[in-house]
Amino acid sequence: MGFEEVRFEQDSEKALRNKSLQKALVNVTNRFRSARNKASEEVPDWEDLRTSARKIKKETIENLDKYLLILEESVKKAGGKVHWTKDAEEASRIIVGIAREGNVKSVVKSKSMATEEIELNSSFEDAGIKVVETDLGEYIIQLAGEHPSHIIAPAIHKTKEDISKLFSEKLGIPHYDKPEELTKVARERLRSEFLNADMGVSGANFAVAETGTIVVVENEGNARLTTTVPKIHVALVGIEKLIPRYEDLSLFLTVLARSATGQKSSTYVSFITGPKRSTDIDGPEEFHLVLLDNGRSKILASEKTRESLYCIRCGACLNNCPVYRKVGGHSYGWVYSGPIGAIITPQLMGIDKAPELPFASSLCGACHDVCPVKIDFPKVLLELRKNVVESKKGGTRVLERLGIRLWRFTVEHESIYKITNKLSYYFQLPWKGSNGKLNSLPYPFSRWTDQRDFPAVAKKTFRETWKEIKK
Amino acid sequence: MQLNNPKRPLKVYIFITCLVDTFFPEVGESMVKVLKALGVEVDFIEEQTCCGQPAFNSGYQDDARVVAERFLSIFDKTLRDEPGKDTYIVCPSGSCTSMVKVFYEDIFKNSPELLNKVRHISQKTFEFSEFLVTVLNTVDVGAEYSGVITYHDSCHLLRELGIKDGPRELIKSVKGVEFKEMELHDACCGFGGTFSIKFPKVSVSMLDEKIECIINSGAETLVSSDMGCLMNIGGALSRRKIPVKIMHLAELLAKRG
Numbered sequence: 001m002g003f004e005e006v007r008f009e010q011d012s013e014k015a016l017r018n019k020s021l022q023k024a025l026v027n028v029t030n031r032f033r034s035a036r037n038k039a040s041e042e043v044p045d046w047e048d049l050r051t052s053a054r055k056i057k058k059e060t061i062e063n064l065d066k067y068l069l070i071l072e073e074s075v076k077k078a079g080g081k082v083h084w085t086k087d088a089e090e091a092s093r094i095i096v097g098i099a100r101e102g103n104v105k106s107v108v109k110s111k112s113m114a115t116e117e118i119e120l121n122s123s124f125e126d127a128g129i130k131v132v133e134t135d136l137g138e139y140i141i142q143l144a145g146e147h148p149s150h151i152i153a154p155a156i157h158k159t160k161e162d163i164s165k166l167f168s169e170k171l172g173i174p175h176y177d178k179p180e181e182l183t184k185v186a187r188e189r190l191r192s193e194f195l196n197a198d199m200g201v202s203g204a205n206f207a208v209a210e211t212g213t214i215v216v217v218e219n220e221g222n223a224r225l226t227t228t229v230p231k232i233h234v235a236l237v238g239i240e241k242l243i244p245r246y247e248d249l250s251l252f253l254t255v256l257a258r259s260a261t262g263q264k265s266s267t268y269v270s271f272i273t274g275p276k277r278s279t280d281i282d283g284p285e286e287f288h289l290v291l292l293d294n295g296r297s298k299i300l301a302s303e304k305t306r307e308s309l310y311c312i313r314c315g316a317c318l319n320n321c322p323v324y325r326k327v328g329g330h331s332y333g334w335v336y337s338g339p340i341g342a343i344i345t346p347q348l349m350g351i352d353k354a355p356e357l358p359f360a361s362s363l364c365g366a367c368h369d370v371c372p373v374k375i376d377f378p379k380v381l382l383e384l385r386k387n388v389v390e391s392k393k394g395g396t397r398v399l400e401r402l403g404i405r406l407w408r409f410t411v412e413h414e415s416i417y418k419i420t421n422k423l424s425y426y427f428q429l430p431w432k433g434s435n436g437k438l439n440s441l442p443y444p445f446s447r448w449t450d451q452r453d454f455p456a457v458a459k460k461t462f463r464e465t466w467k468e469i470k471k
Numbered sequence: 472m473q474l475n476n477p478k479r480p481l482k483v484y485i486f487i488t489c490l491v492d493t494f495f496p497e498v499g500e501s502m503v504k505v506l507k508a509l510g511v512e513v514d515f516i517e518e519q520t521c522c523g524q525p526a527f528n529s530g531y532q533d534d535a536r537v538v539a540e541r542f543l544s545i546f547d548k549t550l551r552d553e554p555g556k557d558t559y560i561v562c563p564s565g566s567c568t569s570m571v572k573v574f575y576e577d578i579f580k581n582s583p584e585l586l587n588k589v590r591h592i593s594q595k596t597f598e599f600s601e602f603l604v605t606v607l608n609t610v611d612v613g614a615e616y617s618g619v620i621t622y623h624d625s626c627h628l629l630r631e632l633g634i635k636d637g638p639r640e641l642i643k644s645v646k647g648v649e650f651k652e653m654e655l656h657d658a659c660c661g662f663g664g665t666f667s668i669k670f671p672k673v674s675v676s677m678l679d680e681k682i683e684c685i686i687n688s689g690a691e692t693l694v695s696s697d698m699g700c701l702m703n704i705g706g707a708l709s710r711r712k713i714p715v716k717i718m719h720l721a722e723l724l725a726k727r728g
Binding site: 008009012013016322323326327358359360361362363364365366368369378379382385386387388389390400404405407408410411412414417421424435437439444445447448450451452453454455456457458460461462463464465466469470 | 487489491492493494495496499500503513514515517518519520521523525526527528529530531532534537538541574577626627630631657658659661662663664665666667668669670671672673674675676677678680702703705706707709710
């Protein structure tokens with residue numbers, strides 16, 4: 001992805017100017033949001049389900065070392081191979097290595113955020129191996145040479161017209177206007193890719209430690225084909241995707257589907273335990289589970305932000321975030337966007353690479369309200385803000401630091417506080433407009449007054465008035 | 472309009488918040504007026520300044536802690552000095568109240584002695600509408616105001632303190648008021664403290680949506696429980712010359728015919 005540094009302010013302003021993106025964001029997030037709300041209201045004990053899901057995730061993450069070893073054992077027992085990878089480079093190298101060993105020419109992929117995270121497609125391409133995304137949204141993004149802008153709807157930023165134009169250009173077909181026609185074209189193209197592929201790469205929504213089962217949730221059937229048709233199946237799974245027991249799945253599949261799309265259940269849920277068995281008619285001959293750390297163990301080590309690893313990638317926080325709904329996914333600079341991106345990108349990439357993200361939230365808490373595992377986003381964001389201030393990047397915030405010093409000195413002394421208010425009253429007069437408010441202020445307050453009036457300091461503060469009214 | 476048979480006299484210490492003290496003293500005055508009219512003794516400790524939230528939300532937790540500790544010792548001492556009365560701290564802001572009731576727990580997590588103070592203060596601290604509804608057990612304070620009103624849920628009041636119905640009941644009980652719920656009443660207005668100047672364009676785009684909802688509701692007056700939101704929304708309304716009045720809930724409840 002050629003990732004250097006997140007530039008949230010710059011990219012968000014670009015997104016705000018993009019009219020068709022603005023329209024698409026409203027449509028899609030509203031649709032997901034109302035579907036989720038309806039689906040959660042249908043379940044009388046919804047809040048209890050969220051509480052249970054959080055409890056299980058908490059227990060799993062706090063004992064991750066133990067559960068990972070159990071998972072490894074179970075996968076091996078089922079005939080699969082397990083690879084432990086510490087970062088993106090190692091994970092890509094190992095997966096490309098598996099492909100080379102299997103003499104793989106062509107790879108099909110089902111939707112996976114982890115593979116986006118390690119930029120697996122470019123590693124395949126560098127190795128001369130053809131790779132095709134088979135999720136419709138991902139297929140569109142791959143054709144456009146772009147990156148997903150939503151966890152579950154990667155092409156959310158594209159309109160029907162954009163896609164029609166893209167298909168016509170890249171696939172050499174006439175312009176089709178109807179989504180059904182466009183989908184039909186993609187379906188036909190992809191069908192032959194599935195049949196020709198030597199290897200299928202998937203992610204996983206859950207990895208069950210007890211049984212070694214990889215669970216993939218989807219609505220298009222492409223993941224089912226990806227994981228069963230080619231002779232090799234590789235699943236790239238972040239180490240936080242574990243759940244301990246098979247019986248936990250009913251809870252997690254319920255909260256995931258309802259939180260993500262508002263469905264009672266996703267259309268396809270594939271349970272994959274090892275490669276094809278002798279009694280099976282079809283299925284891959286080899287199954288590889290590639291476990292990805294890539295910064296996750298650093299999050300695990302941080303007690304105050306550890307709950308970031310509870311995430312099951314439903315995307316509900318994005319759809320409910322008033323910031324995401326305006327700025328879209330690409331403003332967050334990396335594969336994860338919205339509130340979850342704001343908390344995990346700085347932790348996975350290093351806080352110096354994304355110092356703006358913990359601040360890219362009004363701390364309204366709408367994300368916390370809908371999160372199926374109740375991640376306390378505001379709390380984590382506040383902790384990360386502290387880390388930014390204490391980091392090297394924080395050191396450059398000279399003006400802000402000075403402001404905080406002054407503020408602290410003022411509010412620590414009632415007498416100074418009173419004098420400051422009095423002085424501010426007179427000092428503000430040149431900026432006071434005819435409506436009694438401050439219409440333009442110097443930087444950095446101009447960032448407020450460019451589009452909004454600022455209230456004037458009162459002639460008599462409350463404490464002065466109090467002396468009169470207390471009698 | 473009646474207190475629910477208080478066994479002991481009630482005394483309220485105002486936690487004014489630096490924002491209301493400095494910019495919106497009329498909100499504090501209204502609050503005093505409403506409480507006094509309900510027979511509550513009201514007092515104000517002049518040493519108080521700020522609860523520390525601005526620094527805390529900006530990542531300067533050490534600075535916030537010092538200021539929070541100051542707040543804590545002032546109010547802790549005051550409440551301990553008043554035996555024989557039911558004393559409370561009442562604040563005209565959901566945000567500042569949640570700082571004390573929710574986030575102080577985090578700030579002083581590792582200091583047991585201060586944490587005791589936090590818990591002592593927390594159970595005595597109420598946001599203004601919450602105090603009226605849950606402690607005084609009243610939704611009708613005898614206010615009169617003629618107009619169409621809509622209500623903006625401030626994020627911290629709604630999500631950190633879980634207060635949704637109380638302010639609406641209070642508004643609906645004002646004689647002469649027609650209440651209209653707006654679309655997206657619980658969506659953030661884009662204020663978010665320093666968020667509003669760190670990312671002004673994003674902040675204003677959120678504000679645009681909020682203002683559209685306010686206008687579409689047909690209300691003439693917007694009421695809320697936090698001056699942070701109201702100065703943000705009000706700042707854009709006045710700049711754009713949109714004739715919708717903004718009013719803190721306390722101001723509305725202090726209106727008489």
